[in-house]
Amino acid sequence: MEKLQHVTETMIYTTKKTQNNTQKMQLFHGRNISTQFKSYYINASANELMDPFIHQHRYELLINHKMKCKGKNVFLLVFIHVAPGNFAGRNLIRSTFGTISSFHNKRIVRVFVLGKTENVTIQQEIVNESKRYMDIVQGNFIDSYRNLTYKLVFSLFWVNNFCNNAKFVIKIDDDIILNIPLIIPYLAEKIKTGQTSNVLECKTITENIPVRERNNKWFITTEEYPFTKFLPYCAGHSSIMSIDVVRKMYRASKNVPYLWYAAPVLWNSLPEEFRQCSESV
Incomplete structure (x- = not known):
C-alpha cells in the first residue's frame, strides 16, 4: 500500500447545502475543520484554487x-x-x-x-x-x-x-x-x-x-x-x-x-x- 496515501487524500472538499446557498467545506481526515483557512477556500476564486504552479504543476x-x-x-x-x-x-x-x-x-x-x-x-x-x-x-x-x-x-x-x-x-x-x-x-x-x-x-x-x-x-x-x-x-x-x-x-x-x-x-x-x-x- 502506498505509504503517503493518507497524506495525499486528507485534504478534500465537499459541499453543504443550506436554504440560502451551497457552502464549500474543507475536510481533514474526514472531519470538518473550522479555521481561518476555511474562509479562504470558501471565498477564493477558481483561479486561486487552481494555481497553475502548485495545483497543476505546469512548470516549464x-x-x-x-x-x-x-x-x-x-x-x-x-x-x-x-x-x-x-x-x-x-x-x-x-x-x-x-x-x-x-x-x-x-x-x-x-x-x-x-x-x-x-x-x-x-x-x-x-x-x-x-x-x-x-x-x-x-x-x-x-x-x-x-x-x-x-x-x-x-x-x-x-x-x-x-x-x-x-x-x-x-x-x-x-x-x-x-x-x-x-x-x-x-x-x-x-x-x-x-x-x-x-x-x-x-x-x-x-x-x-x-x-x-x-x-x-x-x-x-x-x-x-x-x-x-x-x-x-x-x-x-x-x-x-x-x-x-x-x-x-x-x-x-x-x-x-x-x-x-x-x-x-x-x-x-x-x-x-x-x-x-x-x-x-
Missing part, C-alpha cells in the same frame, strides 16, 4: 540538461538553490566541493536550481554560463524569497523527471558547504545496513512562531497562517532524502496546501517516519 523549463543523470549510476544528486544573479556564489561552489564528481567510486551529480529573472542582461549571462558549465536548471517562476516553496517543488519535479535514478538527494542553499568525504561514507553505510528508503534528515525546527511585524522579512499574515505556533518542520537550508521520499514528497505537494514560509506545511505533510533529525549536512 527555461534551461535544462535532461541528460545530466541519464544512463549514469548516480549515488548522490545535490541540488543547490541559488539566486539567478549570484554568479560568484556558483563559481565558488564549482571551485570547491563542486569539483568532486566521484568519491570512493560513488558518482555525484550537482545542479544549480534557479527561477526566472526579468533582467534580460542577467538572463543572457545565465544562458551563456549554462552552455559553459552545463549544471543549471531554470524554471518559469520568478525567483524571489516568497517563491522559495515554488522553487523547492520545482526541484522535486526536476529530480522526478530527470534524475530519478539517484539513490540519495541532498538539497542545500548556496551558503552551505557540503563535506563530501564525510557525507559519502555516511550514506554508503546506509546502503550496507539496508536504510535506503524513508530517509529524510534535516535540522528540525520545533519552537518557531509566526512573525507578525509587517516590516519583518518573515512577516506572515493571520490569513496565511492563523495559529500562534508552527508545527515542527525541516529548516530550509539543507536536507538529505532517499529518492523514494523525493517521489512521495512531490506527489504529496500536488494535494497538500502549503505556505511560502520555508514550506513548513509541505514538509509536515509527510508522516513522522520520514522526519528524522540529523545535523549531518
Whole structure:
C-alpha cells in the first residue's frame, strides 16, 4: 500500500447545502475543520484554487540538461538553490566541493536550481554560463524569497523527471558547504545496513512562531497562517532524502496546501517516519 496515501487524500472538499446557498467545506481526515483557512477556500476564486504552479504543476523549463543523470549510476544528486544573479556564489561552489564528481567510486551529480529573472542582461549571462558549465536548471517562476516553496517543488519535479535514478538527494542553499568525504561514507553505510528508503534528515525546527511585524522579512499574515505556533518542520537550508521520499514528497505537494514560509506545511505533510533529525549536512 502506498505509504503517503493518507497524506495525499486528507485534504478534500465537499459541499453543504443550506436554504440560502451551497457552502464549500474543507475536510481533514474526514472531519470538518473550522479555521481561518476555511474562509479562504470558501471565498477564493477558481483561479486561486487552481494555481497553475502548485495545483497543476505546469512548470516549464527555461534551461535544462535532461541528460545530466541519464544512463549514469548516480549515488548522490545535490541540488543547490541559488539566486539567478549570484554568479560568484556558483563559481565558488564549482571551485570547491563542486569539483568532486566521484568519491570512493560513488558518482555525484550537482545542479544549480534557479527561477526566472526579468533582467534580460542577467538572463543572457545565465544562458551563456549554462552552455559553459552545463549544471543549471531554470524554471518559469520568478525567483524571489516568497517563491522559495515554488522553487523547492520545482526541484522535486526536476529530480522526478530527470534524475530519478539517484539513490540519495541532498538539497542545500548556496551558503552551505557540503563535506563530501564525510557525507559519502555516511550514506554508503546506509546502503550496507539496508536504510535506503524513508530517509529524510534535516535540522528540525520545533519552537518557531509566526512573525507578525509587517516590516519583518518573515512577516506572515493571520490569513496565511492563523495559529500562534508552527508545527515542527525541516529548516530550509539543507536536507538529505532517499529518492523514494523525493517521489512521495512531490506527489504529496500536488494535494497538500502549503505556505511560502520555508514550506513548513509541505514538509509536515509527510508522516513522522520520514522526519528524522540529523545535523549531518
